[in-house]
Amino acid sequence: DGEEGRVKQTTAQRLYTYVQSDYKLKVENQRLFVYGDYEDDRFNGYDYRSSIAGGWSQLVWRNEISDFRFSVGPGYSLAKLESGEKAENIHGFIVRASAEYHYIWPTGAKLRQFVSTEAGEDNIKSRTETSLSANLFESLALKLSFIMQHNSNPTDSNTALNTETSVAVVYRFF
Template sequence: MRLVACFLFGCFCTPLYAKDLIRTLYHAEYTPDTDDEIPRFTLDGELGVLLNSGNTSAASIKAALNADHETQHWSNVYFAELLYKESGTATTDREVSAQRFYTTAQFDYKLVEKGRRLFMYGDYEDNRFSGYEHRASLAAGWSQRLWRDEDSEFRYSIGPGYTFLEAEEDNDSLVNDGIIVRASAEYRYRWTSGARLRQFFSTEAYEDNTKSRSETSLSANVFGSLAMKLSFILNHETDTADDVEALSTETSVALVYQFF
């Protein structure tokens, strides 16, 4: 099944970008997208902290870095996130209930036709309560920004790849390494007040498991480079360990600071 999916993807996408790729290689001095500010590099830092004491004792920390890098020939996105939670009661010690490190990077190489790109993607996740010691994915393929105007933009990417999984010792039933097809889509909207909406969705499908992630966020400026951000994240897998839920949700409120 997975080989058929990859074959169909190749048959569908190759005619779309092969011509653009050839033209790009023979036109090294092509004009980049006119609506991009080049060069450009932005970096945002996000921090959310919750501390409880009394009958219930709890601590939660979420920190993230998000960077966009725009050059004449490349459009790159970098992301890293750290989540840590522990809780207890007046009669019990605190126990760790969540501990995750997650990072991704995507590199889009611009073709001659406006908005059309080839992408390379990689991610790494270390989640203490997922049933895996760690997991990583690599993918490459076709990426396109369908539109970008003063208010909104939409882009997507799709391509084959490979996932690297290492299950915990007591979870031998979980899937291991394998070929995947990865697809993602992102929509952004900005109001005149400066408030921003972002909807992101990605899925990695392979023969024995499909992993999907949805992130909806709304941010509004507080003052200067400081903003308040509300996020809602859904993670779903079709095949998980016996003691791990297939669907997990996360709602957070954090302060975001734009360094530059």
């Protein structure tokens, strides 16, 4: 069988998860937020990276076809740098800012634009996600996404900008 001479090589393996919770204040459209994330990427030079932040969030507008919100606040970042056999912990205070825009066409297609930045003493980590989803059936949709991640101070063997493109089928339960 022709498989014997082939070398199988992993070129990407990444786990990224985040959560944000907003607490509504008495003033309309203003909130306090708490945010946390965790990233484990085999090819970015870090064993893991994580951050937590809290601060002020505001829904600037919401109508039938669009909405826009942003948040900003201080936080703390922790990472474990893999450098050969020696691992080094990197940590420090950050300022996190994010903005999110949604638009819904009359056909039901949806656009989402999300941008976030975490600025620390040694690095500025930015992430942007643009996605477009269209309903195939009542609770089934097709989603196209383009994600860019940028680090102002990447590890030695890595590029400053990483991109990811995906196509997904989304099923909505509610």
